[in-house]
Amino acid sequence: MTVKPLLATVLGERQARPPIWIMRQAGRYLPEYRATRAQSKGFLDLCYTPELAIEVSLQPLRRFDLDAAIMFSDILVIPDALGQSVRFAQGEGPILDPIDETSIASLTPEKALDHLAPVLETLKGLRAALAPEKTLIGFCGSPWTVATYMIGGRGSTDQAAARLFAVRHPEAFGQLMDILVQTSIDYLVAQFAAGADVVQLFESWALNLDDQAFDERVINPNRRIVEGVRAKVPNAPIIGFPRGAAGNLARYAAATGVNALGLDYATPLDFAARYLPKDLPVQGNLDPLRLVAGGAQMDNRIDAIIEAFSDRPHIFNLGHGIVPETPIENVARLIERVKNG
Numbered sequence: 001m002t003v004k005p006l007l008a009t010v011l012g013e014r015q016a017r018p019p020i021w022i023m024r025q026a027g028r029y030l031p032e033y034r035a036t037r038a039q040s041k042g043f044l045d046l047c048y049t050p051e052l053a054i055e056v057s058l059q060p061l062r063r064f065d066l067d068a069a070i071m072f073s074d075i076l077v078i079p080d081a082l083g084q085s086v087r088f089a090q091g092e093g094p095i096l097d098p099i100d101e102t103s104i105a106s107l108t109p110e111k112a113l114d115h116l117a118p119v120l121e122t123l124k125g126l127r128a129a130l131a132p133e134k135t136l137i138g139f140c141g142s143p144w145t146v147a148t149y150m151i152g153g154r155g156s157t158d159q160a161a162a163r164l165f166a167v168r169h170p171e172a173f174g175q176l177m178d179i180l181v182q183t184s185i186d187y188l189v190a191q192f193a194a195g196a197d198v199v200q201l202f203e204s205w206a207l208n209l210d211d212q213a214f215d216e217r218v219i220n221p222n223r224r225i226v227e228g229v230r231a232k233v234p235n236a237p238i239i240g241f242p243r244g245a246a247g248n249l250a251r252y253a254a255a256t257g258v259n260a261l262g263l264d265y266a267t268p269l270d271f272a273a274r275y276l277p278k279d280l281p282v283q284g285n286l287d288p289l290r291l292v293a294g295g296a297q298m299d300n301r302i303d304a305i306i307e308a309f310s311d312r313p314h315i316f317n318l319g320h321g322i323v324p325e326t327p328i329e330n331v332a333r334l335i336e337r338v339k340n341g
């Protein structure tokens with residue numbers, strides 16, 4: 001069987017050079033993505049049309065020697081599948097009709113997996129199209145992060161609406177988290193069945209939480225998902241990416257049981273050495289804006305990241321998603337440097 005270096009790294013095997021993928025690697029910095037996007041009827045339509053979603057997932061691998069493809073979709077297909085109205089307005093980001101303590105009961109978890117069937121078709125098509133040494137990554141948003149959009153109705157810098165809702169309506173909030181945990185388990189199990197090698201839990205808003213809230217809203221639901229998925233898919237490989245977790249990172253890694261820990265770019269490079277078990281695989285963590293600017297500052301930082309994690313399994317990645325302004329030649333240079341020094 002052909003070895004998949006990225007999957008092997010998630011499972012704890014250090015490689016001579018770190019394998020690499022890029023968060024949001026299929027996206028607007030690529031002209032071919034913008035062209036396919038223009039052909040679609042809208043962003044969600046692109047997510048639910050396997051033929052187009054497969055195409056955009058493969059676009060970055062045609063240009064660059066990446067070690068993984070990530071299925072093209074979005075974390076907000078879950079609220080959409082639960083019956084909440086989700087729109088992606090041009091230049092505004094996602095807009096949802098916010099849910100409240102009375103509307104949680106009208107969500108439709110029983111219909112969610114049928115609604116998500118096209119995403120599973122995308123995975124099957126990718127599995128068939130990918131070279132055997134490439135890792136296929138599935139994903140979902142973690143419950144707290146998805147809930148911040150469902151309750152707030154849009155992205156925000158402080159997630160105030162959801163933070164207030166969680167403490168003002170703890171019972172309704174608990175019901176919402178239960179629905180999101182169960183839907184995420186079913187969805188990820190189905191992703192493995194459709195051919196995913198590994199899945200990533202995107203907890204993009206693991207910040208702005210006191211330690212009690214972090215335990216209740218981040219650690220607990222992520223742990224329940226890891227356990228629930230592994231009850232059906234024994235030893236399922238899972239990467240956790242709790243962005244902004246900072247001082248809570250080590251507890252997150254120990255308590256959730258994820259195989260590998262995604263580090264955002266604000267995580268100090270000596271953090272892993274100081275606070276993480278010595279064999280725990282890490283992923284990250286170049287600042288996406290260093291990739292925009294490129295040049296020597298980027299090369300030096302890439303080298304520093306590789307050096308800092310050279311004694312443990314390491315997957316190179318950005319510390320958050322690539323931004324649309326990123327010059328393509330800088331991406332090529334990043335990958336060349338990671339692969340060949």
Ligand SMILES: Cc1c2[nH]c(c1CCC(=O)O)Cc1[nH]c(c(CCC(=O)O)c1C)Cc1[nH]c(c(CCC(=O)O)c1C)Cc1[nH]c(c(C)c1CCC(=O)O)C2
Pocket residue numbers: 022023024025026027028037043070071072073074075076088092093094139155202204320321
């Ligand atoms: C919070 C979040 C979302 N989506 C996602 C997250 C977690 C990661 C993170 O923190 O960045 C995850 C995501 N979104 C997308 C992917 C596809 C796979 C990949 O290439 O990584 C993945 C893994 C496509 C996308 N998702 C979106 C686009 C751009 C939409 C377009 O093409 O018009 C893409 C390519 C839209 C989106 N989707 C979301 C927002 C806030 C936005 C608007 C802001 C933005 O444009 O970056 C929600």
